[in-house]
Amino acid sequence: QKEVEQDPGPLSVPEGAIVSLNCTYSNSAFQYFMWYRQYSRKGPELLMYTYSSGNKEDGRFTAQVDKSSKYISLFIRDSQPSDSATYLCAMSFLFSGAGSYQLTFGKGTKLSVIP
Amino acid sequence: EADIYQTPRYLVIGTGKKITLECSQTMGHDKMYWYQQDPGMELHLIHYSYGVNSTEKGDLSSESTVSRIRTEHFPLTLESARPSHTSQYLCASIGGGLNEQFFGPGTRLTVL
Incomplete structure (x- = not known):
């Protein structure tokens, strides 16, 4: 089982x-x-990041984390053609000794917003 | 705009050639990373560095090597390129926190 699963779409x-x-x-x-x-x-561009569970909102984007279900979501409201891209999720824990992170990525979901 | 650069952007070479992919950032970030990305697949970590003279191999086995002699520079070298090395290589850096992370534009490598 892969550590991170993401439906590649296309959507x-x-x-x-x-x-x-x-x-x-x-x-x-x-x-x-x-x-x-x-x-x-x-290259990928960071949209949002959250720590632990809960919601985070930034403009038209909302990120949700449900740690009990091991499930994360990104919602895009009022989607625009400029949102057409591949969206990648990634996760990390903190290596406190080095103060650093190693990211584990999903495969990405390809999104097309049709005018 | 992110101040992280990769050169070349595209490279087509023959089998057996030695190549170096360049990555530079001007943000003073200590943490730098190299990822390999194939179409429709996850980014896989191949090398990382937490600072000058610190380099580690990532999860994905790779025949490449890296060096970190200066904070701003993190080159990746393939001593003898093979067709199996054909992929996109992405460089990234992280500053004080995860909100300070940036990826370069990538180098698309094709080995014939």
């Missing part, structure tokens, strides 16, 4: 729709949960 939605992207994970030691957006032929 196609009409402009203005609410998009829900999800990942599940198996390692209960993960404490940090991240979502990235990656446009074609570019």
Whole structure:
């Protein structure tokens, strides 16, 4: 079983729709949960990160973490064609001795928002 | 905009060649990482560094090597490229916290 599972899609939605992207994970030691957006032929760009459980909102984006279910979600409201990209989830725990992180990624979900 | 750079962006080479992929950042980040990304697959960590003269291998077995002689520079070297090395290589750095992380644009390597 992979540590992080993410449905690769592709997912196609009409402009203005609410998009829900999800990942599940198996390692209960993960404490940090991240979502990235990656446009074609570019590096990933960090969208949001949350620590432990709960919700975090930033404009049209909301990240949710449910540690009891080992399930994280990213919601995009009023989706725009410019949101068309691959969305990656990633998780980490903190190596306190080195003060550093190692990220474990999902495969990414390819999203297309149709005008 | 992120101040992390990778060169070259695209590289096509023959089998057996030695290559170095460059990664530089001007943010003074201690933590730097190399990932390999194949289409439709996860990013896999191949090397990381927590600071000057610190390098470690990641989860994915790789025939590449890295060095960290200066904080801003984290080059990756393949001594003898093979077709199995064909992939996209992404460099990243993290500053004080996870909210300070940036990826470079990637190097797309093709080995013939």
